[in-house]
Amino acid sequence: MSQSIGFIYFYPKINYMDVSVIIVNFNSSGYTINCIDSIYKFTKDLSFEIIVVDNQSKPEDVKSLEAHLQNADFTLIKSKENLGFGGGNDLGYQHASGNHLAFVNNDAELTENSLLQLLNYSQSNPKVGCIGLKQVDENGQPFKYSFRQFIDLKYHLFNQKKPVKYYSNLYNSDLSEPFTVDLVSGAFMFFKTEAYKKCGGFDPKIFLFYEEMDICLRLKKQGYITQYYPKSTFIHYMGKSSGNVALKLEFTVSYLYVIKKNYSTLYYQFLRFVLILKYGIKSIFKPKKHLVPFKIALKGGDSLRFSMRAKG
Numbered sequence: 001m002s003q004s005i006g007f008i009y010f011y012p013k014i015n016y017m018d019v020s021v022i023i024v025n026f027n028s029s030g031y032t033i034n035c036i037d038s039i040y041k042f043t044k045d046l047s048f049e050i051i052v053v054d055n056q057s058k059p060e061d062v063k064s065l066e067a068h069l070q071n072a073d074f075t076l077i078k079s080k081e082n083l084g085f086g087g088g089n090d091l092g093y094q095h096a097s098g099n100h101l102a103f104v105n106n107d108a109e110l111t112e113n114s115l116l117q118l119l120n121y122s123q124s125n126p127k128v129g130c131i132g133l134k135q136v137d138e139n140g141q142p143f144k145y146s147f148r149q150f151i152d153l154k155y156h157l158f159n160q161k162k163p164v165k166y167y168s169n170l171y172n173s174d175l176s177e178p179f180t181v182d183l184v185s186g187a188f189m190f191f192k193t194e195a196y197k198k199c200g201g202f203d204p205k206i207f208l209f210y211e212e213m214d215i216c217l218r219l220k221k222q223g224y225i226t227q228y229y230p231k232s233t234f235i236h237y238m239g240k241s242s243g244n245v246a247l248k249l250e251f252t253v254s255y256l257y258v259i260k261k262n263y264s265t266l267y268y269q270f271l272r273f274v275l276i277l278k279y280g281i282k283s284i285f286k287p288k289k290h291l292v293p294f295k296i297a298l299k300g301g302d303s304l305r306f307s308m309r310a311k312g
Contacts, residue, residue, distance in 0.1 A: 018046040020098030023106050024088035026055040029064035032106040042110045050074035051092045055082045086202035086211045105187040109235040117232050118190045129195030129224025132184020135236040147181040147228040153271050178229045183216035187236050198222045207307050209254040217262045252293040
């Protein structure tokens with residue numbers, strides 16, 4: 001039954017659905033409604049629910065979602081604060097009843113029965129904790145980063161190849177069949193609920209960026225693997241906001257936090273030293289692109305007091 005509820009931290013869960021789809025909305029209800037409608041259009045032969053978490057959007061944006069409750073069956077959770085990507089998704093999980101969880105960006109659109117394909121694949125592969133899909137833009141062009149390697153010391157020191165070439169060489173494959181990767185894009189992440197729970201779920205302290213690296217590192221520590229599933233595609237209407245200074249700052253803060261959290265102190269300090277050198281040199285030639293991350297690395301930017309959430 002369609003419903004709208006306020007902000008609740010804890011909610012009793014009884015797993016009985018095949019898939020719980022969790023979507024976070026922030027002042028972009030048009031995209032969210034389009035995403036919901038595409039899920040209903042293409043999803044067949046499984047039980048599912050849709051949970052939309054609104055991250056304190058403007059009143060008119062929330063009203064659009066509430067109006068759509070008359071046309072589509074989903075649960076609307078209205079947070080009293082902007083919890084960011086990880087916090088918003090984890091709030092949705094607290095209300096979920098599915099044996100699998102699909103965290104889907106609100107600017108995504110399904111084009112086929114992807115959830116059934118992923119459900120069947122996940123059930124046939126017990127060690128797979130998380131699966132990602134091929135994402136394309138509105139013109140059908142694939143994104144570079146539907147999957148990638150961990151951005152660790154090895155990545156920085158040895159200037160690793162782009163993901164497609166790296167994994168193609170690693171597996172000596174054309175990558176047309178599902179294969180194991182370090183991480184998949186946060187735009188569409190499909191989890192076994194038990195795996196999500198065992199690894200601790202999304203870290204609500206991370207406001208934006210690197211959530212997928214953090215959670216896939218923790219999945220790996222729990223004995224699960226992350227795989228990329230190239231046999232199904234979704235459209236991602238990705239925003240063009242990478243030039244924003246605040247987002248550049250958040251990108252670096254989140255990255256250093258994830259490294260410090262998941263690796264040793266010595267590892268973190270050496271990686272930070274590498275970044276200071278790397279961004280320091282690059283900022284001389286391209287200050288608009290590299291000066292902000294250089295300053296954050298220099299200050300020890302793993303501290304979340306530099307985060308947009310702390311400032312907001």
